[in-house]
Amino acid sequence: MLTLPSDRPLIVARRGARAQAPENTLPAFELAIAQGADAIEMDVQFTSDGELILMQGVEVDEISDGVGRIRSHTLEEIKELDVGSWFAPEFAGTRVPTLNEALDALTGRAKLVLELKTFTRKSEGMEDLVWEQIERRGLVDEVTVTSFNLFALRRLKKMAPGLRTGLMQGVGLAPWFSGGMARAWSRADDWHPEFEFVTAAMLQKVQQPLWLWPVNTTAELNKSISWNPAALITDDPAWLRAELSGRG
Numbered sequence: 001m002l003t004l005p006s007d008r009p010l011i012v013a014r015r016g017a018r019a020q021a022p023e024n025t026l027p028a029f030e031l032a033i034a035q036g037a038d039a040i041e042m043d044v045q046f047t048s049d050g051e052l053i054l055m056q057g058v059e060v061d062e063i064s065d066g067v068g069r070i071r072s073h074t075l076e077e078i079k080e081l082d083v084g085s086w087f088a089p090e091f092a093g094t095r096v097p098t099l100n101e102a103l104d105a106l107t108g109r110a111k112l113v114l115e116l117k118t119f120t121r122k123s124e125g126m127e128d129l130v131w132e133q134i135e136r137r138g139l140v141d142e143v144t145v146t147s148f149n150l151f152a153l154r155r156l157k158k159m160a161p162g163l164r165t166g167l168m169q170g171v172g173l174a175p176w177f178s179g180g181m182a183r184a185w186s187r188a189d190d191w192h193p194e195f196e197f198v199t200a201a202m203l204q205k206v207q208q209p210l211w212l213w214p215v216n217t218t219a220e221l222n223k224s225i226s227w228n229p230a231a232l233i234t235d236d237p238a239w240l241r242a243e244l245s246g247r248g
Helices: 026-034 075-079 099-106 126-137 150-159 180-185 200-205 218-226 237-246
Strands: 010-014 039-046 052-054 111-116 143-147 164-169 190-193 231-234
Touching: 010 026, 010 237, 026 039, 026 099, 039 099, 039 126, 052 099, 052 126, 099 111, 099 126, 111 126, 126 143, 126 150, 143 150, 143 190, 150 164, 150 180, 164 180, 218 237, 231 237
Parallel strands: 010 039, 010 231, 039 111, 111 143, 143 164, 164 190
Antiparallel strands: 039 052
């Protein structure tokens, strides 16, 4: 199982160094490593033909030159998208990586946080395919898997009890997904709440290590540190590392 630092929070780059590069891309991951991130978080989704790619959201429109739902595109169609030009001209032509490509590029260089973008109670098979990749590559001590989907996490924990997992919770979720019952039922090792979702009452009840997201300002960092987090998930790992180093 992935081990957490005992002397400071783990610095996690949210979708890579997305403050300076297009999210969920190899350039963003490479920059995050260069900036001193301990771990890189990425969003795992299916294409229409069942391939695992790294993209956030539901539509391709906002971050590419394409149109329509991510899951309505084949891998070949996804690979034709330019997901860099929207961010800055120097990233023009950047392509969507597959999970396999990202693991090839990053294994042994940083810890990995894989968020499963699966939305159904019944299994779509995503957790099986992700665990297959982790097990085959011998990454059980280098990876944690997270999701808002407590059903997927529960299934994953049953098949891989030694794999670290984290339940994500945030503002606007239905009560079943945002309550304390979900945290227990998911069998997750860690709690990954959105910063604005956390209350003092929750902190008194939750026993799991705390992974906060996103932490991008000094005010957010000050409050986060007072909560004794195990990990801080940020869009700007260079800023966060400098801030934590300056605090001793």
